[in-house]
Amino acid sequence: MKISRDNLSDTIELVQDIAYEAGEILLKFQKKRHHLEVIDKGIEGIASKADQESEEYIKQRLAKIFPDHEIMAEESDYLDYESAKKDWKNKDYLWVIDPLDGTNNFVNGIPIFAISIALLSRGETLVGLVYNPHSGECFYAGKNLGAFLIDYRINPLRKYPLENKVNEKSPSQCIFSPAPIYEMDNRFEQQLSAFKKNITGARAVRRLGCAALELCYVACGNFDAYWEKSLKPWDVAAGYLVCAEAGISVTDFSGQVYSPFNDSIIAAAQPLYSQIIGKISR
Numbered sequence: 001m002k003i004s005r006d007n008l009s010d011t012i013e014l015v016q017d018i019a020y021e022a023g024e025i026l027l028k029f030q031k032k033r034h035h036l037e038v039i040d041k042g043i044e045g046i047a048s049k050a051d052q053e054s055e056e057y058i059k060q061r062l063a064k065i066f067p068d069h070e071i072m073a074e075e076s077d078y079l080d081y082e083s084a085k086k087d088w089k090n091k092d093y094l095w096v097i098d099p100l101d102g103t104n105n106f107v108n109g110i111p112i113f114a115i116s117i118a119l120l121s122r123g124e125t126l127v128g129l130v131y132n133p134h135s136g137e138c139f140y141a142g143k144n145l146g147a148f149l150i151d152y153r154i155n156p157l158r159k160y161p162l163e164n165k166v167n168e169k170s171p172s173q174c175i176f177s178p179a180p181i182y183e184m185d186n187r188f189e190q191q192l193s194a195f196k197k198n199i200t201g202a203r204a205v206r207r208l209g210c211a212a213l214e215l216c217y218v219a220c221g222n223f224d225a226y227w228e229k230s231l232k233p234w235d236v237a238a239g240y241l242v243c244a245e246a247g248i249s250v251t252d253f254s255g256q257v258y259s260p261f262n263d264s265i266i267a268a269a270q271p272l273y274s275q276i277i278g279k280i281s282r
Contacts, residue, residue, distance in 0.1 A: 003093065003119070003126060008142045011119070015129050016138060018061045019115045020152065022054045023133025026100060026115070029053070030134075033107050044078050046103050051075050054115065055099035062095050069093040069119075074234045081232065088233075088261060089123035096120060096260065098234035101130075102210035111135065116212040118237035123259065128241030130212040139216040139242045147219055147245035162219050165247030167269035171201045171276065174224035177214045178205065178280075198227075198280055215239030218267045219246040225268035227280055229253070233260035240265070249273040253280055 003011055029036065029050035039047045055075045062071060070091055077084035088094060095117065100106060102113030111134035119127040129140040136153030139162070147162040167174075180195040199205050206223065208214050211231055217223040219242045237260035243250050244258075251257065253264040255277060266277055 003121065005144070008126065008145060012127055012129070012140055012142050012145075014065060015117050015119075015127060016131075016140065016150075018058055019117055019129055019131040019138065020133075021061075022057050022099065022115050023131055025054050025057055026050050026106070026113070027133050030106060030109070033109060036107055038107055041078060046107070047075055048100075048103060048107055050106065051100040051103055055097060058097055058099055058115070058117065066093065066095075069095055071095045071097065072234065073097040073099065074232065075099065078232070085233070085261060088120070092121060094120045096233050096237040098212065101212045101235060102208070105209050110209075112208050112210050112213060114210055114212045116234060116238040118233075118241065118260065120237065120260070125237060125241045125244075125260065128238035128245075130216050130238050130242060132213060137213075137216075139219065139239075141242045141245035143241070143245075145245070147242045149216075149220060162242070162246040164219055164221050164269050167224055167272040169224060169272060171272075172203055174202055174272065175204045175206055175222075176202045176276075177207060177217070177223045177226040179207065179228035211235040212239045215265075215267055216242050218269075219243045219248055224272060225266070225276055227253070227264070227266040229264040231265065236260050236265055240267075243267045251277070253277070 036048045052075050055073050059071055072084050098116040101116050106113045114130050114132045117129045126143045131138045136151050138150045141147035148159040150159050178198050214226045216239050218226045240250055248267050248269050250267045252262040
């Protein structure tokens, strides 16, 4: 099925339905989270049966509607990521899925987690959706269609446009959501020193443990900036488009044009973005 601007809105509505149903799966599992078996994925974090069943549901729905589209999903592809990402710029349609971003929060009963679904075509992100089933927040965007927020728990029929093109605050007025710049060959003390340097001068720092939501909170103005390194496309593909369509400047740490397959990401509205990018320790 070919996706065009004419049917992009219909595609977004389909993705909303799929994410909502997957969210119901996650909520059922969270009620019995104390009995969930947790799978250790090493440096990739953890997973659970909730992650797996959410992913399987999303993949089955997408495959039925778009049988000729390719799918990259965290639980299916993290072990062979290098192979899964091969030729990603040349794929006509590639769905990039995180069935549960924030698994650590989820298994500990912290209500900050999300489903992240994005559609890429020839390297360009066309659709991005991030849904927190616990709060009911559903952030979504379509290429050149804008970014929006629906609150399923309050009013699922009302959508709020997200526009956040200007942020003239000084860093001392800002809430940042940065991650320690993790490098395999760096000692903890070096990582901690870089993290301290990056946050010095901020009014406050908040780390949610859910990259997809953190990006969306920059898009809607809850956070002033977010940056992190060594993420995978399923962590950021959807949140990136929500930010971009809301007017947020999104690049890698070098200021280069961003793609979800980049190794680093920084998101902030101008002129704040220009004030902080050069200070980020790589």
